Amino acid sequence: MKLVYIVEDGSGNKKIGITGDIKKRMAQLKTAISTGIVSVMVSDFVENARSIEKQLHDANKMYRLSGEWFSDVVDFGDIEFSYSKIEKPIKIESEAMEFLPEATYINSYIKNLGNLFGLTTVAIKVLMCLVSKVDYEGELSLPRGIREKVGKELGGVSLGVINNAITELVKKEILSRVGSQGSGVYSLNPDFFARGKWRDIYYKRKSFKVTMTYIDDGGEGKREVITEQIGADIIQMPAQTPAE
Numbered sequence: 001m002k003l004v005y006i007v008e009d010g011s012g013n014k015k016i017g018i019t020g021d022i023k024k025r026m027a028q029l030k031t032a033i034s035t036g037i038v039s040v041m042v043s044d045f046v047e048n049a050r051s052i053e054k055q056l057h058d059a060n061k062m063y064r065l066s067g068e069w070f071s072d073v074v075d076f077g078d079i080e081f082s083y084s085k086i087e088k089p090i091k092i093e094s095e096a097m098e099f100l101p102e103a104t105y106i107n108s109y110i111k112n113l114g115n116l117f118g119l120t121t122v123a124i125k126v127l128m129c130l131v132s133k134v135d136y137e138g139e140l141s142l143p144r145g146i147r148e149k150v151g152k153e154l155g156g157v158s159l160g161v162i163n164n165a166i167t168e169l170v171k172k173e174i175l176s177r178v179g180s181q182g183s184g185v186y187s188l189n190p191d192f193f194a195r196g197k198w199r200d201i202y203y204k205r206k207s208f209k210v211t212m213t214y215i216d217d218g219g220e221g222k223r224e225v226i227t228e229q230i231g232a233d234i235i236q237m238p239a240q241t242p243a244e
Contacts, residue, residue: 002049004056005042006073006081010035011107013065014073016056018049041081052079062149064132066106071132071153106131113192117172125154126165127174130186131193138193139178140186142166 005022007015007029019025022042029037046052057068059075107128114124129150134140144159147166151157166186169175174192178185213224 001045001047003043003045004049004052004079004081005040006056007033007037007041008039009033010038012038012071014070015068016053016060016070016073017068018053037086039083039085041083043079043081052077062133062153066132071128113174117174119172119174120165120168122154122157122161123165123168126150126162127169129153130169130175131188134188134193138188138190140175140188141184142186143184 002018002020003022004016004018005025007017007026009015010033015029017025022040026037026040043049043052055077056073056075056079057064059077060070060073063070063072063074065071110128110131111124113119114127119127130140130142133146147162148159151159151162154162166175170177170186174189175186176189177183178187215222215224
């Protein structure tokens, strides 16, 4: 028999998992989560822990970041958890290389990508939500209902703002429309996001290069970003100030 646990890290992300030894599991997570452990919720020992874990994953899939990591857990099903708040987050003391949850890497990557392409804050947050919803082929179905759900996930952002953010991502060529204008299906740029069979990804990507040039305009300076893919036209992003 095992128990179900929900651990919250210092970034507010949550991990849903199962274990037969919560003390041992906490010790393992302590060395794997660089942002510290803020709280832990633990169920009683149950015979169907694996099934309950899957139910919780499915119930909170709209918040999934990657694997067992979620930006939030709002549906606990019928499970009762005991809750422990850790006033002083557990930190890694070792100076050795730290292994972060994959979700942390993804969030950092998207923020850096957003800064590189000069995305608005809303567009960056929308992109984080969309990446968690992409299918195995790297495609997204975004009908009105899904867009409204994304708005709710971001704290009540209006449908118009979500639409504008998606349009911004398309203009920056981070997203591309699949099919007709009103199909509601989009594809993530495979040069930035890879999912599926590696052979398919390889043929989608072929070769990719990013060139950044910092320009001294007598003021704060500007940054020019050029992306180039062999066999495709050169895509040049508008010059921006480094602070952006």
